[in-house]
Amino acid sequence: MTTATWNGTVIAESDDIVTVEGNAYFPRESVREDVLRPSSTHTTCPWKGEASYLTLEVDGQTNPDAAWYYPQPKAAAEEITGRVAFWRGVEVG
Incomplete structure (x- = not known):
């Protein structure tokens, strides 16, 4: 279990992890939604596409843009x- x-x-906790470029990608349903906050930050990867970011909030402390995902990743x-x-x-x- 990761x-x-x-x-x-x-x-987040799951035994279904995909590792890409040294980063562990968790299934969205394994991530606690109650600690995620929307962010307006986006970046672009040439082969993965556009990433969207999420801010973490735990016990009143925030970690801006500490999580990311690709809403519509490229085929690769x-x-x-x-x-x-x-x-x-x-x-x-």
Whole structure:
């Protein structure tokens, strides 16, 4: 079982992980929706497409843009459809 933890709280947990470029992508349904907040940040990857970001909020603390996903990944990255990855201090293991 792989978990994503931030601020002492498990925010995602799954045994169905897809790893791309060293990042663990969790199924969206395995991520706690109550700690996710929308973000207006977007970036573009040449082979994955446009990423959308989410801010984490746990116990009154926020971690801006600490999660990302590809709403409509390009064909080369279709395996991450419906999945979320983390960074910015989120421990995955």
